[in-house]
Amino acid sequence: MxxxxxxxxxxxxxxxxxxxVLSIRQLQMRFGGLVAVDNITFDVIEKxxxxxxxxxxxxxxxxxxxxxxxxxxxxxxxxxxxxxxAGRASHEIAxxxxxRTFQNIRLFRNMTVxxxxxxxxxxxxxxxLLHGLLNTRAYRKSEREALERAAFWLDRVRLREVxxxxxxxxxxxxxxxxxIARCMITQPKLLMLDEPAAGLNPQETVELDQLIRDLRDTCxxxxxxxxxxxxxxxxISDRILVMEYGQPIAEGTPEQVRHDPxxxxxxxxxx
Amino acid sequence: MDTLxxxxxQQLINGLSLGAIYALIAIGxxxxxxxxxxxxxxxxxxxxxxxxxxxxxxxxxxTAMGYPPWFLVVAALGIAxxxxxxxxxxxxxxxxxxxxxSPRLVPLISAIGMSIFLQNYIVILQxxxxxxxPELITxxxxxxxxxxxxxxxxxxxxxxxxxxxxLMAAVTLFIGHARMGRxxxxxxxxxxxAGLLGIDVNKVISFTFILGAFLAxxxxxxxxxxxxxxxxxxxxxxxxxxxxxxxxGGIGSVPGAMLGGALLGLVETFASAFLxxxxxxxxxxxxxxxxxxxxxxxxxxxxxxxxx
Numbered sequence: 001m002x003x004x005x006x007x008x009x010x011x012x013x014x015x016x017x018x019x020x021v022l023s024i025r026q027l028q029m030r031f032g033g034l035v036a037v038d039n040i041t042f043d044v045i046e047k048x049x050x051x052x053x054x055x056x057x058x059x060x061x062x063x064x065x066x067x068x069x070x071x072x073x074x075x076x077x078x079x080x081x082x083x084x085x086a087g088r089a090s091h092e093i094a095x096x097x098x099x100r101t102f103q104n105i106r107l108f109r110n111m112t113v114x115x116x117x118x119x120x121x122x123x124x125x126x127x128x129l130l131h132g133l134l135n136t137r138a139y140r141k142s143e144r145e146a147l148e149r150a151a152f153w154l155d156r157v158r159l160r161e162v163x164x165x166x167x168x169x170x171x172x173x174x175x176x177x178x179x180i181a182r183c184m185i186t187q188p189k190l191l192m193l194d195e196p197a198a199g200l201n202p203q204e205t206v207e208l209d210q211l212i213r214d215l216r217d218t219c220x221x222x223x224x225x226x227x228x229x230x231x232x233x234x235x236i237s238d239r240i241l242v243m244e245y246g247q248p249i250a251e252g253t254p255e256q257v258r259h260d261p262x263x264x265x266x267x268x269x270x271x
Numbered sequence: 272m273d274t275l276x277x278x279x280x281q282q283l284i285n286g287l288s289l290g291a292i293y294a295l296i297a298i299g300x301x302x303x304x305x306x307x308x309x310x311x312x313x314x315x316x317x318x319x320x321x322x323x324x325x326x327x328x329x330x331x332x333x334t335a336m337g338y339p340p341w342f343l344v345v346a347a348l349g350i351a352x353x354x355x356x357x358x359x360x361x362x363x364x365x366x367x368x369x370x371x372x373s374p375r376l377v378p379l380i381s382a383i384g385m386s387i388f389l390q391n392y393i394v395i396l397q398x399x400x401x402x403x404x405p406e407l408i409t410x411x412x413x414x415x416x417x418x419x420x421x422x423x424x425x426x427x428x429x430x431x432x433x434x435x436x437x438l439m440a441a442v443t444l445f446i447g448h449a450r451m452g453r454x455x456x457x458x459x460x461x462x463x464x465a466g467l468l469g470i471d472v473n474k475v476i477s478f479t480f481i482l483g484a485f486l487a488x489x490x491x492x493x494x495x496x497x498x499x500x501x502x503x504x505x506x507x508x509x510x511x512x513x514x515x516x517x518x519x520g521g522i523g524s525v526p527g528a529m530l531g532g533a534l535l536g537l538v539e540t541f542a543s544a545f546l547x548x549x550x551x552x553x554x555x556x557x558x559x560x561x562x563x564x565x566x567x568x569x570x571x572x573x574x575x576x577x578x579x
Binding site: 094 | 449450451453454456457460461463464465466467468469470471472478573
């Protein structure tokens, strides 16, 4: 298997002539005596949709939490944009261009839809508090631009009609779309989605599939995905990493992974 | 005409200005709680320090120099705000920030320690005696005869009410519309998510403490000018009362703090009009208990939703 994986990765790199955006090297995360994640190494290259799959408890979300700065990995490197970001504060990592969602939707429920999109731009808007208090021209201009960007994304995810509703009152599918728009408005280089299709109906899942591809193609973003919906994963992923008990068991294109004996064993059982 | 009506009218005026002070302090409690979920028990001392810095400023510039009283009031407010904000920031930075993420009791104990420290620090610097604040604001806005009884509002009380209403309006606008206010609301709803979107939550938290100190300093200076004496212990009871106001209105809610402050001030003054004065605190805290029994989340508070 390992020769196969290396070959594929190399082929992909040369194919796209792209450097990796994110490089995970020998990532390990222990909680006391429990090794939740071990020996994880992979690259996400530019404009790639890379999926991590595996049975429940395989450690997928732990990998996400390490990348987004919730956990400080026990050992290993997380290289992003030429720097090792392992163990940095989450807002610093966010400012490097990594943004994520959660399995459960975490919108600012008591704020309106448009406010959710405005507050996500907080870090990008350079005019500070003093400008705000004095309501200077620079401040008003940056607020107007922020509003325009918000309007652009509202159109893009078809939420313009509900712009002034409280986010908590939207339908589930709308909330998912708003969450993705809120990520994208931070202009990330890497978008991390933790089970974005959970709770969506088949129609909404198809739309989500379309949206993710669309973002990859037009916004110059790489996508790192955790997903249980196999049809979605097989459909949109360029490459897939399969984890079990915190360890990698396979990596490759959807086709390769589908026929990997380790993966079949992990998913279908057997010895 | 009987005497009840003028009495009620006078108590309404007194109650509102007392409530205004409570509300100014309560906003500091409620915003800090809303964002980091801790009760900053040192906040009452911040208010007391505001009163002292105001007095020191007035003394330092001196009434002898011939500056008009309004100038001294403005200077006292300005300098007290600046110095007190620095205290507010410092308390958070050194006594609370390193404890963030530890169990809830830990920062609470640190806050109580901070409160004792600040109180004694002022006792050492300024003695524990009452200091008198010069009467810079004299006269009455109005003094009318209602059925043979005089109902009046002093200029100092009028100033308290005016400044408080203006500040409340400004704070409401700021939180509702300004960028930093938006970030504050986002942090109070989901501070980790706010961090993941690139909001520097430490800055937002520092800002909250500074805003709280700002409002408390204004309250401290104005109460000094209205009552004309201060001591290092005024922060303790005022802090507890303002905390009560914040809980009454629903802790975490800024309009709730305003409403709670006004309500508590009114209840207290009305109680002292009809009952022996010693009962006023009893009535105030009794009201808190009753409201919490009926509405555990306070008047305008949202019921706590369990976070997943």
